[in-house]
Amino acid sequence: MLALFAIALVGCDAGVPKSNLAPAKAKAAQCVEPTAEMRKNHMQYLLVHRDKTVIEGIRTTKHSLNECINCHIAPTREDGSAVHYADEKKDHFCASCHTYVGVKLDCFQCHADRPQVAGTINYQHKLSSNTYHLSAKGTQPNASDLLWLGNSQNQGVTQ
C-alpha cells in the first residue's frame, strides 16, 4: 500500500512534462499563432479547419494538421526508430501533453502522426495541362496519347 502511494507521489513529482519543441524551433521561430493562444485553443483552429477542408475543399496550410505534424514532429528518433503518438515513451509532441492532461484524441487513428519519410511517386501534372507524364514536356501531344474524339463530318466521309 505504502509502496503504491510512493509510486503515485513520484508520478506527481514528475510535474508537467516538457513538450519537445526542438523539431519545430529548428524550422521556424514562431508558430502560426502566439504560443499561449495555441496552447489554449489549438483544437478550435483544427476543428474549424477540418470542416473547411473536407466539406469545402479549402486547403490552406496555416491551420492544417499536416503542417503541425510536419513542423513539430521529427519522423524518427536519433536511434532511427519511428516516432508514433501511441508510443510508450510519450515523446511524440502531441502525446507528451495529451497523456499528461488525460485528454484522449482520435486524430491519429486516421491521420499520419509523423511526416512522411519515403516519398511516393511525384505526380506533377496539372489538370489543365494537355500533356501527360508519359509524353515529353514541350512536345506536341501524340495522337495515340489522347482519346479519340469522333467528328461527324470526318466520319461521314470515311464510312
Next chain:
Amino acid sequence: MSQINAYRRKFMAALSGIAAGGLASGVILRSVQANDVPAKPVDQPVSNKVRWGMLIDINRLTDGGASMVEACKREHGWGNDPKARPEQQAQWMRTVKVTDKLTKHSFTLPVMCQHCAEPPCVDVCPTGASMKRADGIVQVNKHICIGCRYCMMACPYKARSFVHENLTDQQPHSPRGIGTVESCNLCVHRIDKGQLPACVEAAPNAVIFGDLNDPNSRISQAMKALGGSQIRADLGLNTGVRYLGL
C-alpha cells in the same frame, strides 16, 4: 448522328480485329483549352459550377485497369492492412472481368465509386458523414463517421470499404483509419491542387477527366460524340464515372 457513326465505327473496328483507337483516320484532336479546368485558389471553397467526372474507354485499357488500381493503392495506401483477412481488406478500386452469359463476350473494367449525382450512400447516412461535395465528389467525412456501415449496404457498386483495424503511417494526404468507412474520393487532395486523380494519370490514353458541367470541356465533348454508359443505369443515379465500350 455522330453517335451512330461512332458506334458503327467501333463495331467495324471490332470486326476487323483492330482496337477502336487504332483507327487513326477519323481521330480529331480537339485543341485542349489551357484554362479548361482552372486550378482553384487554395483559400476558395469548391463550387457547384463544376462537376468532376471521368470517362474510361475500356477498349483502350490494355490491362483492364490494373495499373489504375495500382496507382490508387500507392496514392492512398490501402490494400495491405496487416491484420485484416482478404475479405476484410479495403478495396477502393478493383478490376472486374465481365462475361456475358449468352454471347460470351468478355471485357474487363475498373470499378470504383461512381460519384453519383443522386448517391444512395449519402441518402442513408445517419450523420451526414457520407457526403457529396459541391463539385460532385462523393466522399466520407471521417470526422463524423460513426462506422455504422449503412452506406456500404446502400451502395450498388460495392465501392465502399470498412477499416477493420488500427493503422499507422497513413499517407498524410489521405487519412484512413479504424472504424470508419472509406472509398474513392477522386483524389480530392489532388483535384484541389489542380492535379489529375492518380488513376487517370496511370492510364492517360484511356481516360479523360474533367468538368461535366462545362459543355466545352474535353470530357463533355468526348461524351457528346461517343456517349458514356453507366453501370446499373437502371437505378437512375446519374453517375460521374462513365464508360465507353461497356
Next chain:
Amino acid sequence: MSSKTIVYSELRASKAYYILLSICFAIAGLGAISFFHLEHEGHYVTGMNNQIVWGLPHVFAIFLIVAASGALNIASIGTVFSKTIYQPLGRLSALLAISLLIGGLAILVLDLGHADRLIIAMTYYNFKSIFAWNIILYNGFLALCILYIWTMQDRKLKAFYPYAGFFAFSWRLILTLGTGSIFGFLVSRAYYNSAVLAPLFIALSFALGLAVFIILLFFTYRLDKRELGDVVLNRLRYLLAIFVAAAMFLELARHLTALYIAQRQGVEQFILLDGGIYTLLFWVGQVLVGGLIPLSLIFCRALKNNHWSLLLASILVIIGGFVQLYVLIVGGQVYPLELFPNAEVQSSFFDGEIHAYAPSIWEWMLGLGGVGLALALFLCGMVALRFLPKSLADSELVAH
C-alpha cells in the same frame, strides 16, 4: 366490467431471483468484454467483412428492437382497443418493451466502428436517412413507454392513460415501419428493396413481442408462485397464432412479388433453392419451426389449455423469428450485388461470388450480451415497481 380490482405488487426478490439476475448480468458482462475487445482491436476479429457488413450482432439487435415494439402491443390492445382482459398485463408489457429496446440498442451501438462517437449520432442528423429517423423514433419510444407506465401506475394521472396508450401505440407502429424501412429502402439490393418489408416487420414484431412476453410472463409467475389461469393464456395463444400467420403471409407476398421480377430471380433462387445453409434455415428454421409447427401446436385441440404446448410454440416462434432475421440480413448480403445483369463477373473484391460468413465468438458474446442486458433490466424493473398483478387466475378475470 369487473367488480374486482386488479392488485399489483412487486416481484419478491427470492434467492432464485438473485441467481437469475446474476446470470443475466454475467451474460451482459460477456457482451461488455466483447465490446471492449472490438473497440480496442477493430472489427477484424469478427466474422464480418466488406461483403457481409452487417452480421450476427445486427440480427440480435434487430430481433430485440422488433420484439420490443411488439411487446408493447399487449398494453396497446388493452388501452387502444379497450380489451379489458389485456389491461392487467399493460404495465408488464411496457416494462418489457423498454428492456428489450435498451438491450437491442446497446448491441447496435456497441457494434459501431466508432461507438465513442455516439454523441455525433445524436447531434448530427441527416433527415433524409431512415437511420437518423430511427434514432429519434427509438428515443421517443423509450420516453413514451415511461410516460405510459407512469399513467398506469399513478392514480392522479389516470386521465391521461388512454392518450398515452394511443400515442405509444401509434409511435410503435411508426417505429417498426422505420426498422423495416432500414432494409426496404436499400434500392441497390435485390433481396431487400421492397415496401412489404415495413408491414412484414410489424407483423413480425407482433409475433416476436408476444412470444417473448408469453414466455417471460409464464416463468415470472412460476418464479413468484403466483396464479396464472387458462383464460389469459388462451387469449394470448390465439393472438400469437394470428400474428404468426400474418408474418408468414407477408413473407409469402414478398417472395411471390420477387419471383415475378426477373432481376430478383437470382437471389430468390439462392435463398429458396440452392443457398445451402440459408435455404435450410429458410425452409426448416423459418417456415417449419417458426411457422407451421407453432401454428399446429396452437390449433391442436388435444393441446388446448396446455401451458407447455403454448410455451413450446412461443419458443419456436422466437427461434423461427431469429432465423428469419438471419436469413434476411445475412442471407441477403451473402448473395453478391449484381453489377451487370445476365453476365458473370469476377474480381479481386469477390464480385459475383457467394460470400461466406461465419460469426466469431465475439459476435455471439455481443449479441447474447444484449439479450442478457434486456432480461436483467426486466428483472430489476419488476422488483423496483409494481408491474405484476398479484393473480391472473381465471376467477379474477371472468367478469371482464
